[in-house]
Amino acid sequence: MEEILEKYEATKLxxxxxxxxxxxxxDFPKDGGACVKYxxxxxxxxxxxxxGTWYACQNxxxxxxxxxxxxxxxxxxxxxxxxACPLHKKTFSLENGKNLNGxxxxxxxxxxxxxDGTVYIGFSE
Amino acid sequence: MKHIIVVGNGMVGYKFCEKLVAQEESKNFKITVFGEExxxxxxxxxxxxxxENQDAKALEMAPSEWYAENNIDLITGERVSxxxxxxxxxxxxxxxxxxxDYLIMATGSVPFVPPIKGVEKEGVFVYRTIEDLxxxxxxxxxxxxxxxxxxxxxxxGGLLGLEAGKAVMDMGLEPHIVEFAPKLMPRQLDSRSSxxxxxKLESIGLNIHLSKATxxxxxxxxITGMEFGEDDMLDVDMLIISAGIRPRDELARSCGLDVGVxxxxxxxxxxxxxxxxxxxxGEIALYNQMIYGLVAPGYDMANIxxxxxxxxxxxxxxxxxxxxxxxxxxxxxxxxxxxPFMPASKGHSIIFENKTQYLYKRINVSHDGKKLLGGxxxxxxxxxxxxxxxxxxxxxxxxDPSQLILxxxxxxxxxxxxxxxxxEAQICSCESVTKxxxxxxxxxxxxxxxxxxxxxxxxxTGCGGCKPMVADLTNATLKSLGIxxxxxxxxxxxxxxxxxxxxxxxxxxxxxxxxxxxxxxxGHGCELCKPLVASLMxxxxxxxxxxxxxxxxxNDRFLANIQRNGTYSVVPRVPGGEITPDKLIALxxxxxxxxLYTKVTGGVRIDLFGATxxxxxLIWKELISHGFESGHAYGKSLRTVKTCVGSTWxxxxxxxxxxxxxxxxxxxxxxxxxHKIKGGVSGCIxxxxxxxxxxxxxxxxEGGWNLYVGGNGGANPRHAELFAEQIDNxxxxxxxxxxxxxxxxxxxxxxxxxxxxxxxxxxxxxxKEVIIDDKLGIAEDLENEMQTLVNKFECEWTQAVNDPxxxxxxxxxxxxxxxxxxxxxxxxxxxxxxxxxV
Numbered sequence: 007m008e009e010i011l012e013k014y015e016a017t018k019l020x021x022x023x024x025x026x027x028x029x030x031x032x033d034f035p036k037d038g039g040a041c042v043k044y045x046x047x048x049x050x051x052x053x054x055x056x057x058g059t060w061y062a063c064q065n066x067x068x069x070x071x072x073x074x075x076x077x078x079x080x081x082x083x084x085x086x087x088x089x090a091c092p093l094h095k096k097t098f099s100l101e102n103g104k105n106l107n108g109x110x111x112x113x114x115x116x117x118x119x120x121x122d123g124t125v126y127i128g129f130s131e
Numbered sequence: 132m133k134h135i136i137v138v139g140n141g142m143v144g145y146k147f148c149e150k151l152v153a154q155e156e157s158k159n160f161k162i163t164v165f166g167e168e169x170x171x172x173x174x175x176x177x178x179x180x181x182x183e184n185q186d187a188k189a190l191e192m193a194p195s196e197w198y199a200e201n202n203i204d205l206i207t208g209e210r211v212s213x214x215x216x217x218x219x220x221x222x223x224x225x226x227x228x229x230x231x232d233y234l235i236m237a238t239g240s241v242p243f244v245p246p247i248k249g250v251e252k253e254g255v256f257v258y259r260t261i262e263d264l265x266x267x268x269x270x271x272x273x274x275x276x277x278x279x280x281x282x283x284x285x286x287x288g289g290l291l292g293l294e295a296g297k298a299v300m301d302m303g304l305e306p307h308i309v310e311f312a313p314k315l316m317p318r319q320l321d322s323r324s325s326x327x328x329x330x331k332l333e334s335i336g337l338n339i340h341l342s343k344a345t346x347x348x349x350x351x352x353x354i355t356g357m358e359f360g361e362d363d364m365l366d367v368d369m370l371i372i373s374a375g376i377r378p379r380d381e382l383a384r385s386c387g388l389d390v391g392v393x394x395x396x397x398x399x400x401x402x403x404x405x406x407x408x409x410x411x412x413g414e415i416a417l418y419n420q421m422i423y424g425l426v427a428p429g430y431d432m433a434n435i436x437x438x439x440x441x442x443x444x445x446x447x448x449x450x451x452x453x454x455x456x457x458x459x460x461x462x463x464x465x466x467x468x469x470x471p472f473m474p475a476s477k478g479h480s481i482i483f484e485n486k487t488q489y490l491y492k493r494i495n496v497s498h499d500g501k502k503l504l505g506g507x508x509x510x511x512x513x514x515x516x517x518x519x520x521x522x523x524x525x526x527x528x529x530x531d532p533s534q535l536i537l538x539x540x541x542x543x544x545x546x547x548x549x550x551x552x553x554x555e556a557q558i559c560s561c562e563s564v565t566k567x568x569x570x571x572x573x574x575x576x577x578x579x580x581x582x583x584x585x586x587x588x589x590x591x592t593g594c595g596g597c598k599p600m601v602a603d604l605t606n607a608t609l610k611s612l613g614i615x616x617x618x619x620x621x622x623x624x625x626x627x628x629x630x631x632x633x634x635x636x637x638x639x640x641x642x643x644x645x646x647x648x649x650x651x652x653x654g655h656g657c658e659l660c661k662p663l664v665a666s667l668m669x670x671x672x673x674x675x676x677x678x679x680x681x682x683x684x685x686n687d688r689f690l691a692n693i694q695r696n697g698t699y700s701v702v703p704r705v706p707g708g709e710i711t712p713d714k715l716i717a718l719x720x721x722x723x724x725x726x727l728y729t730k731v732t733g734g735v736r737i738d739l740f741g742a743t744x745x746x747x748x749l750i751w752k753e754l755i756s757h758g759f760e761s762g763h764a765y766g767k768s769l770r771t772v773k774t775c776v777g778s779t780w781x782x783x784x785x786x787x788x789x790x791x792x793x794x795x796x797x798x799x800x801x802x803x804x805x806h807k808i809k810g811g812v813s814g815c816i817x818x819x820x821x822x823x824x825x826x827x828x829x830x831x832x833e834g835g836w837n838l839y840v841g842g843n844g845g846a847n848p849r850h851a852e853l854f855a856e857q858i859d860n861x862x863x864x865x866x867x868x869x870x871x872x873x874x875x876x877x878x879x880x881x882x883x884x885x886x887x888x889x890x891x892x893x894x895x896x897x898x899k900e901v902i903i904d905d906k907l908g909i910a911e912d913l914e915n916e917m918q919t920l921v922n923k924f925e926c927e928w929t930q931a932v933n934d935p936x937x938x939x940x941x942x943x944x945x946x947x948x949x950x951x952x953x954x955x956x957x958x959x960x961x962x963x964x965x966x967x968x969v
Binding site: 010028029033034035036037038040041042043046048051054056057066070071072073074077078079080081082083084085087088090092093095097109 | 194622623644654655656657658660661662680681682684685686688689693695696697744939940943944945946947949951952953954968969
């Protein structure tokens, strides 16, 4: 099970080599998320429209290794944008992936850019 | 800098490190910890939880990073094999040497394995470490694959043995407990309470064998049975030995430390051994000629050793150690405190016993009846914390002490207020936190709620038994400071559910953002307030979950119940449990087509499991074409109205329970409430529909229906209370409309009717005044609001499958038609199940 975790590595803006064209902005609910497939990866993408910001992270919840984070509710924890896993409500920062209500491993986050109504996710490979 | 070596990384060894690094002086010490087990210290007290979730990480006292962050060298998987006291050097099993200034022996204990012939056989285990548990699980899995009704016995009916018995049940084996003594838990319980406990455990399926001395263990290479006497045998496939503990003192013996005749390193009240540089703490320490196998005294010892080493030499262990315990064994409360078995020469015992309810309470009081000396509680230990405090602090007891244990309705149970306790009363014995400390952090403003008190004082982080009292103290202190105890829904609103209800109703808000922007604290919402507002919108405007789906809880967003592996289950409505053969066939065919695991639910419906997100709308299209509609099993809404067959077929039936049940289920289907709601209708007092276990229940009697409200199953089962007698169908509907709407208006988030009703000021009588006598003048409003919800009902699955835009929601990927490739199913019986979590 652990090996699927290794597929996901946090990617910083300066490390982006590929901007993957995922979908149009209308494919994502306002203040909610959906899942994007990139190669053998599943990436959760969130349209945080209250902040006017988009976020992307691994779809895999590190607690029980299920591909569910894109189906979670988003919001903020004392100002930190977060997603809550739909299975057991483990919450993760959308900015740096840190588990906000426990000691789980941080999840990988990815840069997102919007151009002409299209959502691109940045990967290093 | 001085070097402290801690030998043993169990709960007490860990606690020593935690207490030491919390001290300013810890910067003068370098700490190295050796643990023989492969993982850092974990919570052995809650070991049986491992069988429920197999999550070793969840049991950890602290993750390995914690040791690094606190400059502690943690070396796991390496046993200390020798101590050279003259040179102050230890040697490990890997032949590495380390020198020390102070040595802390925290090697704990090992399970005692009696010298019975055949104990070496395959299938015989001890119960102590996570590795032991993993071995048992693997063996049990093998057994179950070979034979369907495998049995496992636990040797030892003490506290740990019964814990192991729970583990056997959790593993799905037939459990047997074999005890040498004539009673269970001989150290904590007297004969009568032990008998009550035995009856209770037998009622939940444990087989108990007392006064059995095991002569030998039968079988060739693997265990097949236990022999007690010539013709006295028990066939078992597995055995877990839990016959007590022995201190692990071999290292101490080999280096010449003074040890007791029956084992354990002798310590004085400073925890020092016969060598001034060596301390012993926890289950290895022999103090007062006793080994203390409880975690609280172990933690106290850790603290004393820390204080001594940093130079706080006046800190010593008390001469009397409180051995009071409260635990939940296999779901049964068991507690004993003070002197549980008191000889008649020292005082009188007052005993309350009710075997029909498996209850036993005994208190021992001084001859003059003024002091509580100890006691035993089995079946219900709710009063333990207070009785324990009364005992510890020598508080005054009522003139008639029996009131301390008699049921409240007979005028008893008049324990004092938590605030009456003296400041020095120890509330959390695991962490030695007093009432004064708890109230202090609130008075100083350091903590403003229970979570804050817990993080400031660590109270409640050990066994957790004191949590209710910590909460009571916190709330009472806040109240005494004039601070309103907030029940605001989350950090984004300073309002409670009822406030939000009124605001949305009056201002006619239609979206979450309107509510948040106008009444929130400037944040962006969260997983607590979003589904709550969604539920209120549904109650106030009859919105379905499709309207603003991103604020719905996951189940409501996808109109299905998310399961272990991220797939969903599908439950169509089967009102009252009545279903035609054609519809039953349709369900079967659909389940077969999509390969869904199929099971009848506790609410007499049929649940189809293992549907992927992409499959959900396809399945529902077919269900709807066969006349099914959403069963709302995923929502905080009406689930089922369970019915017995009633007077149409049953020769005892007094009324048509099925017809009325269907009518009620169709009336209240789809309404969203603070929590799920279940109903039941029975055609006669034999109560086959179990209606009194539901939020609302009806029982047909001569002249109409008896209406019961506020029952539920779950963790705290409760019978519904009789609300009205011999009323006709229309009156039932009138009262239920009012009752449910009043509940929906005023309950807290996720509060079932039972908890709401119980906390309602004025209780059931007040509720009757509001609902039946219309004391508040709101009955008509309540009825109208409910009627609006009934009129506006729409099946949300029908809405979804008829709208191409809504259908998009059910794709796993936005950029691909593929399904989640991470889902793995394994076969189980003739169906499938998700691959178990590791």
